[in-house]
Amino acid sequence: MPSVVDLLRGCYTFLVRKLIVNADDFGLTAGVNRAIVETHAGGVVSSTTLMASGGAFEDAVTAARSAPNLSVGCHVVLANGTPVLPPDAVDTLLAIRSAEPEKFYTSLSAFAARAMLGGFDRDQLVAEVTAQIRKLQSAGVQVTHLDTHKHAHIFPEILTALLRAARICGVRAIRNPFVPLKAMPARQFKGKRDLWKRYGQVRMLHTFSGQFLQRTRRAGLLTPDGVVGVIETGSGENSGYSSLLRQTLASLPEGTWEWVCHPGYNDADLGAAGTRLLDSREEERRLLTSPELRQFLEEQKIRVISYRQLAETVPENRP
Secondary structure, X not given: OOOHHHHHHHHHHHHOEEEEEEEEEEXXXXXXXXXXXXXXXXXXXXXXXXXXXOOOHHHHHHHHHOOOOOEEEEEEOOOXXXXXXXXXXXXXXXXXXXXXXXXXXXXXXXXXXXXXXXXXXXXXXXXXXXXXXHHHHHOOOOEXXXXXXXXHHHOHHHHHHHHHHHHHHOOOEEOOOOOOXXXXXXXXXXXOHHHHHHHHHHHHHHHHHHHHHHHHHHOOOEOOOOEEOOOOOOOOHHHOHHHHHHHHHHOOOOEEEEEEEXXXXXXXHHHOOOXXXXXXXXXXXXXXXXXXXXXXXXXXXXXXXXXXXXXOOOOOOOO
């Protein structure tokens, strides 16, 4: 029978809110790589996810070696990017009728429709995801977790491929891409046109969340309780990114959560990378290294952890 001290310790652990601060798009450009390392060394970023087909992949691998405490995962790209495998090996994943037939779909609506209708070959999906993870591992990266570009694994068919590839490659954790309902009150986004539209999309996709948790646990993988920052990302100074994030973080319930962020430098390379996030990356970089943010997290009793720390825990369905 546990002692009173053990019970109190368990209650205290439960009441503490934990936050993984993960910077996406590692490997996109050298400026993004530099910003991620800086927000880790001098800020609150604890984890990042590396794009296997990113234009600055080698630079990111070198940068990761200079930051041994930075937990590095694989940012699996299946939309708006280029495959690692030869095009003829993943032909069902490609937008063959587009101007660039050797690339994935750039239109998220077209990608979503194909994913929902089962238009992707499942073995090809697993092969491509596995190849992306293996590329990181072959470069000496200890892959601690997985997520997807544009949160593609919200869709069940993509999630299936990630779960299989994770087991093949020995990866223990995966992003929970769903925003908790308590952290997205509608009043925060009313009057902000772009954010209101994104809020509606995120709210609608939340219907997949229950299935995600069941399947992830059944696969024996670890995952946080949800993500924040998805709606607010790219909102810009006029929409009050920093203020919105603070409101969201303050409203988080107990558990382990992930803040999805995109720090970077808005340079010529970023402008040529085809990303919608430009000036906003500069804003996020400044916020992530600000003493005010660190103080805010302390006041909220939110403890920052990494995916590596999450992966060291034992899942409920394992002995």
